[in-house]
Amino acid sequence: MNPVLAELHDKARAVLDPVHYDFFAGGVGDEVVLADNEAAFRRLALLPRVLRGNGISQDLPVLISPTAFHRLAHPDGELATARAAGGTTLVSSMASTVPIAEVVAAATGPVWFQLYVQPDMDVTEALVRRAERAGCAALVVTVDSPVFGRHRRDIAHGFHDLPAGLAAENMRDLAGVALRNIEMSPAVSWEHLDRLRDVTTLPLWVKGVLHPQDAVLAVGHGVAGVVVSNHGGRQLDLVPASLDALPAVVDAVAGRVPVVLDGGVRSGGDIALALALGASAVGIGRPVLWGLAADGEQGVRRVLDVLRDEYRHVLAMCGGELTRDMVVARC
Numbered sequence: 015m016n017p018v019l020a021e022l023h024d025k026a027r028a029v030l031d032p033v034h035y036d037f038f039a040g041g042v043g044d045e046v047v048l049a050d051n052e053a054a055f056r057r058l059a060l061l062p063r064v065l066r067g068n069g070i071s072q073d074l075p076v077l078i079s080p081t082a083f084h085r086l087a088h089p090d091g092e093l094a095t096a097r098a099a100g101g102t103t104l105v106s107s108m109a110s111t112v113p114i115a116e117v118v119a120a121a122t123g124p125v126w127f128q129l130y131v132q133p134d135m136d137v138t139e140a141l142v143r144r145a146e147r148a149g150c151a152a153l154v155v156t157v158d159s160p161v162f163g164r165h166r167r168d169i170a171h172g173f174h175d176l177p178a179g180l181a182a183e184n185m186r187d188l189a190g191v192a193l194r195n196i197e198m199s200p201a202v203s204w205e206h207l208d209r210l211r212d213v214t215t216l217p218l219w220v221k222g223v224l225h226p227q228d229a230v231l232a233v234g235h236g237v238a239g240v241v242v243s244n245h246g247g248r249q250l251d252l253v254p255a256s257l258d259a260l261p262a263v264v265d266a267v268a269g270r271v272p273v274v275l276d277g278g279v280r281s282g283g284d285i286a287l288a289l290a291l292g293a294s295a296v297g298i299g300r301p302v303l304w305g306l307a308a309d310g311e312q313g314v315r316r317v318l319d320v321l322r323d324e325y326r327h328v329l330a331m332c333g334g335e336l337t338r339d340m341v342v343a344r345c
């Protein structure tokens with residue numbers, strides 16, 4: 015892990031209520047997948063190409079992955095994250111503790127809205143309208159959560175509700191209810207995605223795809239992109255590390271739409287490995303929460319700055335291009 019990210023993590027752990035730290039840090043079950051997401055990067059090595067004479071791209075192929083409840087990490091919550099994002103795309107969680115309109119108003123770059131399709135499609139449509147009115151540039155439909163993951167740390171702490179004064183603000187005043195709970199539903203299907211397609215012209219992404227055939231189905235249903243993700247090891251403790259699932263999805267999609275990877279990205283080198291395996295960009299989840307908890311907006315900015323700096327350095331070392339033939343197993 016990049017040492018600045020490690021420092022921010024340690025500071026976050028020191029300042030956070032241990033219950034909230036465990037909510038952010040924890041995974042599902044025995045946390046096998048949580049650990050494997052990071053370990054998968056250590057199993058791979060890069061063979062740099064030499065004498066290519068390429069300049070170095072200034073782009074940072076990073077998105078901020080959607081994570082819930084930023085005001086548990088810092089009083090400014092999602093406003094601080096949005097301000098820190100700069101030109102980096104912020105995928106704002108439906109479970110944000112600041113309403114999406116305020117998140118977008120605080121951001122200077124693109125904001126995408128992450129959506130859990132609600133079984134009541136009127137509620138889902140109202141959320142989509144909220145995101146559109148706020149000025150979100152895309153919808154990211156999370157599809158890996160037919161039911162809530164069982165997080166043993168939260169169960170042990172009895173952590174089920176936000177503290178008084180905090181709420182999932184996007185769920186306020188929907189369909190005549192003061193504050194709705196976010197529902198997960200195993201009845202959600204591709205048909206719901208098609209219905210979303212009918213109610214909005216926003217580009218639709220799906221997040222949480224691991225099986226290559228689901229990626230093919232997603233392309234067939236007209237998605238703008240696919241996020242290979244196991245929800246940061248928070249849903250099913252039997253799945254592969256995101257990085258290990260990436261190549262087959264990239265092959266199945268065959269360049270028709272961009273493929274983003276999230277899970278376990280902790281350094282510029284990790285970004286380079288994911289790109290070499292065919293990702294167009296990576297998403298980062300927990301490092302942003304650690305930066306936010308440690309130092310608010312400045313902490314999140316530091317996370318992005320250090321990843322940008324490290325990624326550019328690795329890219330220069332690799333000859334400015336990253337392709338799959340450059341990835342080998344570390345024996």
Ligand SMILES: Cc1cc2nc3c(=O)[nH]c(=O)nc-3n(C[C@H](O)[C@H](O)[C@H](O)COP(=O)(O)O)c2cc1C
Nearest residue numbers: 038079080081082107156245246277278298299300
């Ligand atoms: C505390 C926490 C809350 C999360 N909340 C959401 C969410 O509201 N919606 C969603 O689609 N994914 C959510 N995720 C998953 C992230 O979007 C992302 O897939 C994951 O964090 C990436 O792994 P990383 O934390 O190792 O970078 C959450 C993850 C964490 C750690």
Ligand SMILES: CC(C)CC(=O)C(=O)O
Nearest residue numbers: 081082109162196245248
């Ligand atoms: C509100 C929760 C459903 C957010 C989430 O996706 C998570 O904690 O992993």
